Amino acid sequence: MDWPLSDTSFCIATQENTMKDTDIKKLLYTHLLCIFSIILSIFIPSFFLENFSILETHLTWLCICSVSVTAVNLVLYLVVKPNVSSKRSSLSYKVTRFLKCCIYFLTSCFFFHVIFVLYGAPLIELALETFSLAVILSTFTTIPCLCLLGPNFKAWLRIFSRNGVTSIWENSLQITTISSFVGIWLGAFPIPLDWGRPWQEWPISCTLGATFGYVAGLVISPLWIYWNRKKLTYKNN
Amino acid sequence: MRLGSGTFAAGCVVIEVLGVALFLRGFFPAPVFSGAERQAESPAPEPSAGASSNWTELPPPLFSKVVILLIDALRDDFVFGSKGVKFMPYTTYLVEKGSSLSFVAEAKPPTVTMPRIKALLTGSLPGFIDVVRNLNSPTLMEDNVITRAKAAGKRIIFYGDETWVKLFPKHFVEYDGTTSFFVSDYTEVDNNVTRHLDKVLKRQDWDMLILHYLGLDHIGHISGPSSPLVGHKLSEMDSILMKIHTALLAEERDPLLPSLLVLCGDHGMSEAGGHGASSMEEVNTALVLVSSAFERKPGDVRHPTRVQQTDLAATLSIGLGLPIPKSNTGGLMFPVVEGRPMREQLRFLHLNTVQLSKLLQENVPSYNKEPGFEQFKVSERSHRNWIRLYLEENNSEVVFNLGAKVRRQYLDALRTLKLSLSRRAAQYDVYSMAVGTVLVLEALVLLLLSVPQALSSRAELDVPLLSPVCSLLFYLLLLALAALHVVVCTAADSSCYLCSLPWLAAGGVMTLIAALLCAGMSALTRVFAGGKCLSQVELAFQNPPQSTSRWSELDLLSFLGTVGHVLSLGASSFIEEEHQTWYFLVNTLCLALCHQIYRKCLLGDDCAPQHCPHTGEEFDGVAVALQGKRAGPEGWELSRAPADPSSLEALRGSERWMVLASPWLVLACCRLLRSLNQTGVQWAHRPDLGHWLTSSDHKAELSVLAALSLTMIFVLVQKRCSLTSKVAMAFGLLGIYCYRAAIGNVLFPWQQDNKDISKGITEARFVYVFVLGILFTGAKDLLKSQIIAADFTARTVGLWEIHSGLVLLATLLLRPHNLPVLVLSLAIQTIMAQFIWRPLRHDVAEVTVMHYWFGQAFFYFQGNSNSIATVDISAGFVGLDAYMEIPAMFLTAFATYSGPVLWASHLVNFLTSEASSGSALSHACFCYALICSIPVSVYIILVTSLRYHLFIWSVFSPKLLYEGMHLLITAAVCIFFTAMDQTNTKS
Structure with missing residues (x-):
């Protein structure tokens, strides 16, 4: 990928901008890693598993994809540490925090499952498929939120309201999450069409939509933040 | 002239109704058919000179046996062209040297199998209207050769496409239908026909054998006419033809009564392999008649002559000694009888x-x-x-x-x-269609251009009527249109509806077009002039940086939803599954509302309406939106007492919880309703609650549900009625249960066996009396509120009584398993009004759009779809002894559109009870008119451009009728709105 950040821009940039630019650069690399993990989850398993393809063994792919994206997100969170807010660092605090995160993740899976059923997914049959869709959507949206914000529902709501973001990381989180939602929303569109294609099966078009949305969000958010870096003013800056 | 925006919108919708009616008249030409009952009328006798001739009987048949070999998509050059010479040697021999007659039969569009079969056998040109005329039944009701042959005692055997079996049930002594569903299969479908052939050809017990081969058409759909597969298929067909012909020749004993073999195609095949439109390749089909009666002398070269496809019906009738079908428009192929x-x-x-x-x-x-x-x-x-x-x-x-x-x-x-x-x-009457489209578009453009003015706080707009009528432009336009009209109508082969109108009416239409155009022009100039002023003002004051937050998520969603829905009308699958679109949109709307509520409740978000006045209109560019904002910054929301932004947090505990839970309640209700009636096409066969309830095993459950629903309806409706109408409502609902019990839908607990099923006329009329009574009380209250000024409660009570009268009527007409739809609709209305619209202070436009969306969703929740087959005609017979056209039509239309109508009437109620601002109703009327007329206008253009589409008759035309009807209902709703608005301003 061609990144428009060149050496000259460093020279012109003020001190604050340099800070921002390094942040943006960091953001870009983390996002590239996420995209890379998704691509790997498509190609690597075919070496180990027979008859592996996205459409036919869809659930397997979903599991692998969700696990790899989660892993990459966790590792990146531990390495990059975008928010330096955690004051206490006792082990018990960390453990409770982790458990809380797990509970939040599971809740979000069930929550998404309920929403899909409300949107018209079959109630009993194909429940596994619906749930795996919920899992993958939670992977794309809840896990980055958990990594960045921790189990704090009010903070989440704040990010998704207008003018609520306080850093580049939160801004990119907002963009990727919204684009995942939009992707899964748009992914439902081809279902009623009578083309009879294999990818129109429930929930393949939706998972693909969510994945494309997530990837698009990952690509767009550093670019968007870069283009708008002059306008973006965060409260804590 | 100054007009209220409600009145203006109602006027525009009425003009659109006129335009759509004109368009429909052009799109569905009145079919040529014989209305006479099929009776045993004697055939026309030979013209007699005195008493000397007495040949009054039908002439005897010319052929003893007829075999019709119909090959789907048999284009003319497959037989007569180079392909025929190469792959169909036997047929070519017959065509060139044998005893045969060959024709190029021209099919009329739509070149689709079913209408073509009808054309071949009735000789008429089936239009869409006859699909509407025999609602629900795919059976061919018109007079046709097969029915005549059956009546004459001929034994008919059929193998091939299943369509025939549906068209002619019980006509064939033996049949085997193959489905044309699997287009990718082109061998098995044909083998399924051919496997019967040997047996049948040996037998003597039939007079007519019909074979319909689908393989060639399937090959065309897969790989087009130039594929090598076509050659193989043609050779196969050639060998089948040879087999049949030799068998027939071997059997022929009586040289005076030979047999006839008809080889024909139903439609052609385009170069891409499809069919349905009117290109030469699709329209020209091969038609070969083979019989020893057509013996020719050596050296007699016969070239294929051009005939109409419909000519076959008359020829077959004459050949079999049958009366010619009454609606036949074809002529006898004369060479057949030349000998x-x-x-x-x-x-x-x-x-x-x-x-x-x-x-x-x-x-x-x-x-x-x-x-x-x-x-x-x-x-x-x-x-x-x-x-x-x-x-x-x-x-x-x-x-x-x-x-x-x-x-x-x-x-x-x-x-x-x-x-x-x-x-x-x-034939599409393109002239009438164009005039209708122009009318509709002009009205729509006028509506769009007057958005900023109409939605201003005064809700009034200048309609310059006098100046355009006096302007030179108007007269020039009128002159040009009149000249155009004369030219079109005097053209050689014009059969336009507009031309057959009296001159005065046509002139009126032309005047209307010209006046609307002038009005549109002046509105346009006004907008531009206003725009210029505005931009100067903006430059002077520096646009506030808030401009990005002008559109709330809800506005964005309703704009995108409208655009998306309109665009989806271009795809046949999305029309078939339109309910999915609405369910999807309504669900998304609920989630967006949920987001908004949680943000406001938990964060005290500062995006309250008074801080950033939403423009509320969704359809125009930023310029117009801005202008609207300037024109009346306060006019956008319901102007109630200004509340502080944290009003939600000030709510009492239980109410706050209700506000938080209400979107989820609404979502749950929608999900429940969705599984009540499976509709559409693809998933229509799935089991649903409605079928479970209506099956005779579950009558007790249905009775309990109906009783519960009726109670719930009473509970939900009664609280805002006056005492009289409360009592009337209770009696009416009791009467409805009695009516359903009388016609055997539900049971009384004390009556376990349903012996005497009556038509329930008395019970239904008993309910009608109460419906009229409630409506009358409502009207009386409204009048009272008008006379005694500022009697606000009487007004709201009166409106609510009218609403509940409509609910009672809908309860009577809807089938008992659909009563939960009504209950949940009332429940959702209550929840939304109480806990969402009121606390969140949505502006009028948003509330209107939401009402419209829910109305559309409920249209489908009650089991409707975009196919004519789901219209519940039984609603038209409730309480009527015999079929009376006008009441039956009114009742059926009301029952079908009860969802949208009830939501619209709830909108009136909500706005009058909430808003103290006088302009709310006319704003709502304007928005409603706008949002309803956009899909219709776009759909008309789409249908015109898709008029040769494969699914034009099966998918697009029914939707067009639904859209037309919906527009009519919208016009009625808008007029009702305007009437309410008028009483409001007077009082």
Whole structure:
């Protein structure tokens, strides 16, 4: 990928901008890693598993994809540490925090499952498929939120309201999450069409939509933040 | 002239209704058909000269057996062209040297199998209207060759496409239908037909054998006409033809009564492999008649002549000695009877022309002046003279020559009659369609251009009526349109509806078009002038940086939803599954509301309406939106007492929880309703609650549900009614249960066996009395509120009573398993009004859009779809002894559209009870008119451009009728809004 950040821009940039630019650069690399993990989850398993393809063994792919994206997100969170807010660092605090995160993740899976059923997914049959869709959507949206914000529902709501973001990381989180939602929303569109294609099966078009949305969000958010870096003013800056 | 925006919108919608009606009249040409009952009327006798001729019987059949070999998509050059020579050697031999007659039969669009089969067998040109006429039943009701043959005792065997079995149930002594569903299979479908052939050809117990091969069409759909597969298939068909022909020849014993083999295609195949439109390749089909009766002398070269596909019906009837179908517009293929004696030839021609002229008499009021009819009269007269001569004289040559002259006269008459009949059918009347479209578009543009003015706080707008009427532009336009009208109507082959109107009416339409155009022009200039002023003002004041947050998520969603829905109308699957679109949109709307509520409740988000006045209108560019904002910054929301932004947090505990839970309640209700009626096409066969409830095993459950629902309806409706209407409501609902019990839908607990099922006329009329009573009380309250000024409660009570009267009527008309739809609709209305719209202070436009969306979703929740088959016609018979057209139509329309109507009437109620601002109702009326007329206008254009689409008759046309009806309902709703608004401003 061609990144428009060149050496000259460093020279012109003020001190604050340099800070921002390094942040943006960091953001870009983390996002590239996420995209890379998704691509790997498509190609690597075919070496180990027979008859592996996205459409036919869809659930397997979903599991692998969700696990790899989660892993990459966790590792990146531990390495990059975008928010330096955690004051206490006792082990018990960390453990409770982790458990809380797990509970939040599971809740979000069930929550998404309920929403899909409300949107018209079959109630009993194909429940596994619906749930795996919920899992993958939670992977794309809840896990980055958990990594960045921790189990704090009010903070989440704040990010998704207008003018609520306080850093580049939160801004990119907002963009990727919204684009995942939009992707899964748009992914439902081809279902009623009578083309009879294999990818129109429930929930393949939706998972693909969510994945494309997530990837698009990952690509767009550093670019968007870069283009708008002059306008973006965060409260804590 | 100053008009309220509600009145203006209602006027625009009425004009659109007019335009759509004109468009529909052009799109669905009045079909040429015989309305006469099918009865055993005697065939027309030979024109008699005195008592000397008494040939009144039908002529005897020419052929003993008929085999129809129909090959789907058999284009003419597959037989007569180079492909035919290469792959169909036997057929080519028959065509070039054998005893056969070959034709190129021209099919009329839509070149789709079912209408083509109808055309082949009835001789008529099936329009869409006859699909509407025999609602629900795919059976061919019109007079046709197969029914006639069955009535004459012929034994018919059929193998092939299942469509035939659906069209002619119980007509075949033996049949095997193959489905044309799996397009990718082109061998098995045909083998399923051929496997019966050997057995059948050995047997003697049939008179007519019909074979319909689908393989060629499937190959066309897969790989197009130039694929090598086509050659294989043609060779296969050739060998089948040979097999049949040799079998027939071997059987033929009586040389006087030979058998007939018909090889034909139903439609052609385009170069891409599809069909449905009207290109030459799709329209031209091969038609070969093989029989030893068509023996020819050596050296007699016959080229395929052009005939109409519809001519086959008349020819087959004559050949089998059957009466010609009444709606037939085709003529006898004369070469078939050329070998018969002169008297028989003339008799056949006479029968055909008599039938055609009868059809002409039934369909054309001024049939006397038609040239065909005059020719027919002349030839009948000379036929009579010829008969006299024939019976008296024996000089055969003179008689023959005179006979040839009569024959020529008959053939001329036949041709003219056919022409004038076919011109009236199956043609899009493009002129009427264009005029209708122009009217609709002008009204829409006018609506769009007046958005900023109409949604301003005064809710009034200047309609410059006088100045355009006096302007030069108007007169020039009128002159040009009149000239156009004259040119179109005097063109050679015009059969436009507009031209058949009296001059005054056509002139009125032209005047309307010109006036609307002028009004649109002046509105446009006003917008531009206003825009200029605005931009200067903006430059002066520096646009506030808030401009990005001008559109809330809800506005964005309703804008995108409207655009997306309108665009989805271009795809046939999305039309078939339109309910999915609405369920999806309504769900998303609920989630967006949920997001908004949680943000406001938990964060005290500062995006309250008074801080950033939403523009609320969704359809225009930023400029117009800005302008609207300037025109009336306060006019956008319901102007209630200004509340502080944290009003939600000030809510009491329980109410706050209700606010938080309400979107989820609504979502759950929608999900429940969704599984009540599976509708659409793809998933329509899935089991649903509605079927479970209506099956006879679950009558007890249905009774309990109905009783519960009726109670719930009473609970939800009664709280805002006056005492009289409360009592009336209770009695009405009881009456409904009695009615359903009387017609056997539900049970009383004490009556376990349902012996006496009546039509429930008394019970239904009992309910009607209460419906009228409640409506009357409501109207009385409204009038009272108008006389006693500022009697606000009487007004709201009156409106609510009208609403509940409509609810009661809908409760009576909807089938019992649909009563939960009504209950949940009332429940959702209550929840939304109480806990969402009121606390969140949505502006009028948003509330209107939400009402419209929910109305549409409920249209589908009650089991409707975009196919004509789901209209519940039984609603039209509730409380009526016999079929009475106008009440039945009104009741059916109300039952079908009860969802949108009830939501619209709830909108009136909500706005009058909430808003103290006088302009709320007219704003709502304007928004409602706008949002309803956008899909219709776009759909009209889409349908015009898709008029040769494969699914035009099965998918797009029914939707067009639904859209037209919906617009009519919208016009009624808008007029009701305006009337309410008028009473409001007066009081």
